[in-house]
Amino acid sequence: MNKGKCELLVPAGGVEQFIAAVENGADAVYIGGHLFNARINAGNFSDEELQAAVDFAHKRSVKVFVTMNTLMTDDELDGALKYAAFLYEAGVDALIIQDLGLGKLIREYMPDFPLHLSTQATVCDAMGAETALRLGYERVVLSRELSLAEIRQICSSTEADIEVFVHGALCVCYSGQCQLSRYFGGRSGNRGLCAQPCRLPYMTFDEKGKPVDTVRYPLSPKDQCLIDHLGDLADAGVLSFKIEGRMKSAEYVAVVTSIYRKYLDLYYEKGRYTVDPADRLALEQIFNRGGFTDGYYHGDSSMDIMSGDLPKHQGIRIGKVIKRIQGTALVDVKLYDELSLGDGVEIQSKELCGNVVTYYKELKGGLTRIGDIRGRVEHGDPLFRISRKSQLEHARATYENVGFDAGKYLRKGNIDMELIANGDRLRLVVKHKSGASVFAEGGPYGGGEVPTEVSRFEKALRKTGNTPFKAEKIDFEGELDATVKTSEINELRRRALSQMKEALITRRTAPMVQDYIPLTEEKTPVAIELYYYSWKSYREHFVPPEVERSGLPLVSLVPLVEFHRHRAEVGTVIPYISNVSRGSEDAYIEENFDSIADLCRDTGVYVGSLGWIQPFRFAGVDVFGDYGLNVMNSQSEAALDAIGVRRCVGSLESAVPAQGPYPLMTMQHQPQGDILLNKGRDRLVMIHRDFSDQTLLVSENYSISSDEIPSGPSEVMRIYIA
Template identity: 45%
Template sequence: MKPEKPELLAPAGSMEAFIAAVENGADAVYLGARAFSARGYASNFSEKELEEAIDYAHLRGVKVYVTVNTLLKEEEVENALKLLSWLREIGTDAIIIQDLGLISLSRQYLPDLPLHASTQMTLHNSEGAEFAKKMGIERVVLSRECSLEEIKMIKEKTGTEIEVFIHGALCISYSGQCLLSSLIGGRSGNRGFCAQPCRKKYRLYCEGKQIKTTGSYLLSPKDLNTTSGLGALIEAGIESFKIEGRMKRPEYVAGVVRIYRRLIDRYIANPAEYYVSEEEQEILTQLFNRGFTQGYFFEKPRQELMSRENPHNRGVPMGTVTGYDRRLNRIRVKLSRHLRLGDGIMVENAETRPEDKGKIISSMYAGKGPVYSAGVGDTVEIPFDSRAPSGSTVYRTHDKMLMDSLKKESESGSLRPKIPVSITAAVASGKTIRLEVKDRDSNAVTIESEYLVENAKKQPTSKARIEKQLSKLGNTIFEAAELHVTVEEDIFIPVGQLNELRTKAIEQLENLRISRWKRKPLDTLQSYESGEKGSVDRVPVDRAQVENESTTRESVEKVGQEAEKTVQECLPIHPMLSVSVYSLEGLEGALAGGADRIYFGEGLFRRPVTTGQEKGSEKGKGSGAVFEKAVSETQKAGKNIYFITPKLVKDPRMESIEKIFSRVRELGANGVLVSNLGTLGLAKAEKIPFIADSPLNIFNSRTFAFILQEGAQMAVISPELTLEELKSIASRGPAECIVYGRLELMESEHCLTGGLLGNNKGQCSAPCRSGKFTLVDEKNYEFPLLMDYECRMHLLNSRSLCMLEYVPEILENGVSSLRVETLGMDNPDEIQKVTRAYRKAIDTYLETGKQGPENCEKLGKGFTTGHYFRGVQ
């Protein structure tokens, strides 16, 4: 049985790229509006261009998905919903979306608008995909780190449509979980403005000693290329194959789409004889590459994932440096490929910055004079400002002839196959001509001429002549595949009448193909615009829950559901102090310092082996005895304890979550901390009390309300919000914010230390056990690295967040709980010291209404206030 043909989904960051995608064979194109798109630096599309693009695509049978896949600030939610409403009306086939609040609003007010879950939602397990499906999501764009077996498992369990990336740039972090660009420079990847700091230079240190590495771009992955494994992806039944590249030029889009169109069709036609030609692979390499990888589809790539020596386009090797003429500032190159004026080159080991991505050749010399082009085996001299050692490889990063050809062909409008139509006409003397034109998508138009057919006085109009005129579809997108013409003998029709009738019918068919996707405005949105938009009620706090949370404190007054209730009436009388710890020693320090609530994560992270520690016992994964003691110690102190669940949990590891849930029940813990929609949905289904953590990206009150309505006791607000932005959320329910600790900048499936320090066979010897590792950037900031027991890498911020002096402002904004994060802190005395400082700051404010004597200087040096005052773009 033939496999189903997957959709080929192409990127477009401009109208030129959009046309290139359609003309070269895309089944669908994804693009962004000028606002709320996760590629904020792309040109993107104005409203007029969006409608033109959608009409252009629908006329040709191509779908358009619009990305509205950024996290939304409070004041942006209304405009985003209005944008979705307009996109719905102009016929958008689906919205690629991230913000949970906007999803819930669109399901309420725009129920017939198809939604696709962006990869920014970090959906990577069956439970998460099922949760999204219940929200009304039709398709899930899975995390790039999912293997083919994991994808099959998700598809089999949920039956939801799956979309995966098959070509283009890769992120080192799980999408939706990267704060590196945000905290380094204020440009949030979650908001579409990633500055790509992962493509910068870093140095690796262990216990203060630099480790020599091959290449300096330690966080820069290669580009994805699945051509050789495409058949396996097709056989898996994945619905949509997505090409990355909304920042790429139109010629790139044209070339990549054309080749993948050809390869998909080739496999469907004859799977047994599928192949990828050298020419096809070379074109993909020439268009753009940082080296290629198949990513995580078929195996863990380890060091093969990374492009550490060059984070930019490598192009293809085209020659070798044989010398340098100092007098004329020219390099001498022996060519292994053709080279022409207008081509771009990059020279390996040249005394220039790699950021200078290449040089466009404006002049070239061979023998005694200038030449336009040179061939294989020729030696040429090229003006070059920097010296390059003899033997250095020269790469062609821009092939002018290839790019010119792709541009010309894409703009010609002749690449895409014509749409077959059937034409039926009835011609009889004394009657009007009745003409029907029908395509294969069930679109049909029928028109009649005003002209009455005459009897022939001299030369009658033949059936062949009528068929010829009606089938002349010229520059239209149609071709006459079938003709059904009935003609009486001895009739006469002027050619002009036939042409006019045919033209009108084709115009109507074109309009029908476009207009059938348009939608009428919905009355439901009027209720939102007339007043409901500001009516997100405060989510009521369950009295029993709060009493359980505040065992040693005063119970709360009765909480009403009315939006008019004051923050003081709705919140617990005493704000809580939560502390995340990752060992029993840390737990003891937090309790001694005055924590109200413990988040316990023993066994999540690997630790360096210390003297006397048995290597066989280091894993532990938080044995039952450890958890039992943690619960006992916490309850003895009259406090509450929640077990931390991993941020990322693939299907094969979901049983570990069930074990954590079992421990909650058996040991009487208060609940769990969840960080992805899969574990959230599972906790809800199994009636395990849970708190929603910051990786769920709670950015506005709509998302906050949605999470609480799903059953969360409390939600931890995104650390990318300012104090002022936090206020609009915290006043609506039990909210927690992180006020101390090294924020996690990314979690990566790639273990950097294992990839760099593993053996020649790519096997990992667990070097993370040998000491503490840090990454150091070009400005000498140090970023601690942690590895977990799934061999994932966690990168922490170079500075600890400290908001000790601003506790009053945070509490006055309605925050229910402050959180100290001790990730990367091993000293229990330090944990106790920090916890005590925040305990005293909270208590002083509650007693006096003023700031206490505590400040960050007493806790150390080099702190940051994160985004609480500067915010993100």
């Protein structure tokens, strides 16, 4: 629920990016420290840099949020909690958390430290947002797959603050539900190490193995751009507009932040706006993957959401090749748009070739000769401007030569001043936008016997110079003496502003954090769960021989919707709700909830997201936590236990091929075809279920063996069957 003006929240992967964000109009900046964040390969911030960044921002009324949005083992919680304590003491405004166990510990030791639930928690509905609020999170970052209508419904149905992404990279998989990078190379996105295998080429086939004519990069979306929709999102109740990009350059941060700042301000000033084509072009120039998409804003996506045959920055198409000058690195081109020395170009031929333009000559016939271009090019090949020197220089001018402690400042915090004359003494009171207030006193002066105009004093007070402050309103009280020197007013101002700098350096008392002793213990499995993706595979009742030989009792898990539809045929099973159930699955459960709850009171139900926990608990149904809740430590299990979840299956972070085709991705987008094949000849199969609007991606490379499944905190062993 929006309780005020929308916040512009900007990423910063390093000090330059941080300053660029602040100087170009961010209301808040989110950063990562050197530990426990989902962009561990970004520059990130040392402890000293982080403290300086917080101080720099707070002087300008800018908030700082720190990401600790990875999953953690029990052994890592002690270090994470102590790092959170450092951030608390440093004055960080909020933490962005994925791991429910870490969130639980922070609530216990630092109850007044604001927590935001990361988009990695896959919250897609108001029920999930309300559960997050109950767990102690004041803000929820929604999944990027939601439409405006869904966002509006969530905002109107929860007291939690709602944050949405408005610009930047999209993942084809629901955030927090991806195992593809870990599966291919052991680098988990949930642990901050995503290798982005979704940005690699795949061949596509139908279920019979016939090639499908489609894009080379079927898992690589374009970047999202919602610059046209800020007003509608604000009206829907969104509190925070988030720009993605902690791996992006400072120039990128400067350009994108300044443009979003411009139109957010226009919305609040005039109630509506139209985006200038030059600004739209500037956004595309700084980074795009074949144009932008509004993603799922209007509902489910089409193939237009995907980047197509090139997953990287593509720049702006500005011309085409006419010919190469034989024996040289010069190429004659026909230009449709401007090109200058120092711009970066790329020619999309059979091989990509490009360079920074170091040679430029206009020819007769409307042609232009450019160089240095190496590589094979042919007549008609498209020419793209990948970078524009003038844009980069303009962006750099907003943050270069600006440091945390010295240099020029474009961004200043607004202050009000009041100069009070009391007999032969003066008091200067300074109030900051954040609420901080300080004063400085001076005297004795002339005693107020020779009144004077205040314009001379006002001029002196407005000279805030090389400080992070700008005087907005200046008031005077009492009779000011003409014998008071301007230099004395300047000294009062300097002392007051120095005090204000100190007042804005937020420090909290360090919490007493004891060493965390892990509570977890590996449990010997007492049963094997057979997780069937469909009713059809359950009715075929395929049980791998290796599982039968284990001697452990078998429990079948089937989709809840199909469990309800086929209840007359049901054997001994436990139904489950998918980790992402929005759309058709949710609609069916809502429509038939009473009869579903009646059925589930005898069996219990597995729930893979925060949303359905409370409705089933209130209906008297035992709720079990499924893999989508990403339980990786005993504290996460305890956090869920506190809201009524009886037991939890562990996160897929420890899943192995011996467990069968476990889910590698859950996608709202439905790629063409049925099978994907990468260069390593790994076969990935798409599972489409008639009760679900989501597509699952699994691997065909598995060999089920209960002997090879690692033990863990759960008393059950899980096997997945397609």
